[in-house]
Amino acid sequence: MRFFIDDLPVVFPYDYVYPEQYQYMCALKRSLDNKGHGMLEMPSGTGKTISLLSLIVAYQQFYPGRRKLVYCSRTVPEIDKALSELKRLMEYRQQQGCRDEGFLGLGLTSRKNLCVHPRVSTERKGAVVDARCREMTASWVRSKAASEGNVELCDFFEKIQTMEAADLLPTGVYTLDDLMEFGKTRGMCPYYLSRRVIPMADVIIY
Numbered sequence: 001m002r003f004f005i006d007d008l009p010v011v012f013p014y015d016y017v018y019p020e021q022y023q024y025m026c027a028l029k030r031s032l033d034n035k036g037h038g039m040l041e042m043p044s045g046t047g048k049t050i051s052l053l054s055l056i057v058a059y060q061q062f063y064p065g066r067r068k069l070v071y072c073s074r075t076v077p078e079i080d081k082a083l084s085e086l087k088r089l090m091e092y093r094q095q096q097g098c099r100d101e102g103f104l105g106l107g108l109t110s111r112k113n114l115c116v117h118p119r120v121s122t123e124r125k126g127a128v129v130d131a132r133c134r135e136m137t138a139s140w141v142r143s144k145a146a147s148e149g150n151v152e153l154c155d156f157f158e159k160i161q162t163m164e165a166a167d168l169l170p171t172g173v174y175t176l177d178d179l180m181e182f183g184k185t186r187g188m189c190p191y192y193l194s195r196r197v198i199p200m201a202d203v204i205i206y
Helices: 019-034 048-062 076-095 126-137 139-148 155-161 176-186 190-196
Strands: 002-005 008-011 069-071 104-107 172-174 203-205
Touching: 002 019, 008 048, 008 076, 019 048, 048 069, 048 076, 048 203, 076 104, 076 172, 076 176, 076 203, 104 176, 126 139, 155 190, 172 176, 176 190
Parallel strands: 069 203, 104 172, 104 203
Antiparallel strands: 002 008
16 A cells, blocks of 8 residues: 655555554654654554564655665564565565665574585584684685685685675565575575675665
């Protein structure tokens, strides 16, 4: 459905918007207009996430000078849920004829959740994954490999270093599973890939 909040056209990917959701979006827009801080509260299960995403994406696309949304969540399942909502929203906007060219949304999480290295990814503890990763990607390790050779590096990480950030990831919305699949298919590390494209992202959920 489509509706206006002041002069802002909002696309909402459900057939009905609850009064609480509409009030939430109105308050959020006022906060953005005032360019200050805002604190909004709604009970669980009232559709805060899709309300926030619908308003913010509409704001980004309607007003010149895009602003980045950094959305923080407590758990990986909550990150995935928010990314799925964002993906649904952007697909619906496309169906409604919105031209959201160049939009990029992605999630960030730990090395443990995004590692695709055949050996390192089998480790169960995040601290161990971090340590094994650094042993193959740290700047001093790569310098030693360049000067002395016979040092194991991560091919998935190295491929990212050979490319410009703008060429790494096509536009769209990527869930954590999407990032993993993309990394495996292209032979690139999803963890470092996601961090390289942060400057180009419109929405980051972590």
